Amino acid sequence: MQSLRGKVAIVGAADTEVGIVPHLSATQLCIDAALRALADAGISKEKVDGLITCNSMAEPMLYHAEAIAEYLQIFPKYCMSVGTGGGTTFSVLHHAASAILTGVCDTVLITMADSLYSGLTKEQAMAAQVSTGHKQFELPYGPTIPAYYALIAKAHMEKYGTTPEQLAAISVAARKHANLHPHAQMRELITVDDVLTSRMIADPLHLLDCSLISDGGSAVILTSAERAVEYPNHPVYLLGVGEGHGHEHISQARSLTTSAAVESGKRAYEMAGIGPDEIDFAQLYDCFTPTVIIELEDLGFCEKGEGGAFVESGAIELRGSLPVNTHGGLLSHCHPGNPGSMFALTETVTQLRHQAGGRQVQTAKVALVHGQGGIMSSHTTLILGREVD
Amino acid sequence: MHESSGKNFPQPTVETARFWEGCLEHKLLIQKCSDCHHCQFYPRLMCTKCSSRKVEWMKASGRGKVMSFTIVHRAISKAYLSDVPYVVAIIELEEGPTMMSNIVQCEPKAVEIGMEVEVVFENWSDTITMPKFSPFYKEK
Numbered sequence: 307m308q309s310l311r312g313k314v315a316i317v318g319a320a321d322t323e324v325g326i327v328p329h330l331s332a333t334q335l336c337i338d339a340a341l342r343a344l345a346d347a348g349i350s351k352e353k354v355d356g357l358i359t360c361n362s363m364a365e366p367m368l369y370h371a372e373a374i375a376e377y378l379q380i381f382p383k384y385c386m387s388v389g390t391g392g393g394t395t396f397s398v399l400h401h402a403a404s405a406i407l408t409g410v411c412d413t414v415l416i417t418m419a420d421s422l423y424s425g426l427t428k429e430q431a432m433a434a435q436v437s438t439g440h441k442q443f444e445l446p447y448g449p450t451i452p453a454y455y456a457l458i459a460k461a462h463m464e465k466y467g468t469t470p471e472q473l474a475a476i477s478v479a480a481r482k483h484a485n486l487h488p489h490a491q492m493r494e495l496i497t498v499d500d501v502l503t504s505r506m507i508a509d510p511l512h513l514l515d516c517s518l519i520s521d522g523g524s525a526v527i528l529t530s531a532e533r534a535v536e537y538p539n540h541p542v543y544l545l546g547v548g549e550g551h552g553h554e555h556i557s558q559a560r561s562l563t564t565s566a567a568v569e570s571g572k573r574a575y576e577m578a579g580i581g582p583d584e585i586d587f588a589q590l591y592d593c594f595t596p597t598v599i600i601e602l603e604d605l606g607f608c609e610k611g612e613g614g615a616f617v618e619s620g621a622i623e624l625r626g627s628l629p630v631n632t633h634g635g636l637l638s639h640c641h642p643g644n645p646g647s648m649f650a651l652t653e654t655v656t657q658l659r660h661q662a663g664g665r666q667v668q669t670a671k672v673a674l675v676h677g678q679g680g681i682m683s684s685h686t687t688l689i690l691g692r693e694v695d
Numbered sequence: 696m697h698e699s700s701g702k703n704f705p706q707p708t709v710e711t712a713r714f715w716e717g718c719l720e721h722k723l724l725i726q727k728c729s730d731c732h733h734c735q736f737y738p739r740l741m742c743t744k745c746s747s748r749k750v751e752w753m754k755a756s757g758r759g760k761v762m763s764f765t766i767v768h769r770a771i772s773k774a775y776l777s778d779v780p781y782v783v784a785i786i787e788l789e790e791g792p793t794m795m796s797n798i799v800q801c802e803p804k805a806v807e808i809g810m811e812v813e814v815v816f817e818n819w820s821d822t823i824t825m826p827k828f829s830p831f832y833k834e835k
Contacts, residue, residue: 507769558737562763
């Protein structure tokens with residue numbers, strides 16, 4: 307197999323306004339993200355010949371990508387809407403990179419947005435998200451999305467002695483980072499105690515162990531490494547990508563405490579030719595605090611079972627050994643549903659361009675970005691670099 | 696009958712109808728492969744281990760243990776409000792397969808990982824009876 311390593315680069319990246327954005331619809335947010343990314347890349351929409359979107363829960367469309375292409379009035383050679391979930395948001399880079407490498411198209415726009423806060427009632431947003439559960443064998447029992455992840459948290463606590471305080475440390479670190487991000491939805495600093503005294507949602511997960519409900523969109527533009535040098539910004543190269551798929555329904559998981567991130571990570575590291583000790587910072591899917599612990603372990607940043615102690619040591623904070631979710635993550639920056647992990651990607655581009663201001667990871671060269679979707683079901687790991695070598 | 700109006704009712708399909716018929720008869724039915732003897736849940740056309748199509752229904756013992764659980768404090772919808780706090784658990788059946796269910800007939804705080812449980816049945820309508828689990832030691 308021909309390696310994708312260093313063959314494509316991100317040349318444009320941008321976020322819309324995020325948080326509570328009632329003056330823009332989900333479709334408008336998707337277009338707004340696209341226009342901002344085009345402006346960032348310094349190109350016109352006519353240059354885009356590949357388009358990837360994901361559907362919106364607030365404004366669902368049968369053929370979403372076609373509708374967005376029509377709205378933009380572009381006529382791409384490669385056009386698809388992905389199913390999505392956090393993992394697939396990144397697996398599309400896999401496909402887009404392959405399409406570029408094989409000459410199917412030259413310039414791919416990936417734009418995703420939703421309006422979960424303003425476009426739906428709280429009940430509608432909950433119902434739309436929980437429908438990932440098995441209709442006959444899970445949903446009748448009344449599980450919520452936090453409950454699915456609480457099952458994972460409880461199993462990890464039982465097996466490895468992970469504590470609620472350790473889970474809370476992840477929310478605290480995320481908020482510290484969001485505090486340094488001028489556009490994050492939740493910027494007020496919180497303590498471990500604040501997390502532990504917030505309302506219990508699904509034991510052991512408190513309100514502040516859970517990610518936000520937001521409006522927002524985000525877009526990136528991908529092209530070949532050869533063409534990337536002609537763009538105004540410093541290119542951010544794709545060094546490695548790997549996927550792992552374990553199950554769809556959590557009641558059928560092979561393990562509750564070890565995920566297919568082991569497989570996606572291994573594949574990404576192999577392609578990049580580097581290991582976890584060479585990663586300067588990581589953006590890990592943090593829909594709920596326990597996912598970060600499991601990802602840290604499964605991606606090799608600490609031993610299995612030691613994720614709790616790792617986060618408690620402050621390692622994931624900005625000045626720690628592995629800054630994690632430097633924008634504040636889904637826990638504090640924003641989480642508009644399926645597009646949520648895209649912000650981890652745009653933040654990584656900002657960091658690797660050395661444009662992150664007060665939250666800049668000093669001398670950042672190589673980053674790992676990990677997304678998961680479903681209930682720890684589909685995993686994609688990306689390794690991105692400021693340089694190819 | 697248990698208050699179940701507005702809850703997420705399962706809709707049996709061609710593939711699962713026999714399972715739900717079993718529940719009506721207070722039997723927990725799982726599938727066993729005639730070729731490799733693997734037991735599985737949920738119902739499928741094929742054996743998930745050896746891909747044989749010779750999967751037969753069998754009555755499970757109804758006993759298992761709690762692999763993990765959570766106590767839900769924020770109900771999924773209004774229909775589940777009166778149940779709060781309720782326990783959602785993953786149970787490993789004695790025969791091997793895992794399934795999601797509620798742990799009932801005990802205080803949520805009494806539930807533990809590894810706890811032995813057995814199936815109980817809760818009538819939701821004339822056509823749907825839900826399999827749930829209660830602590831095994833409990834006197835019926």
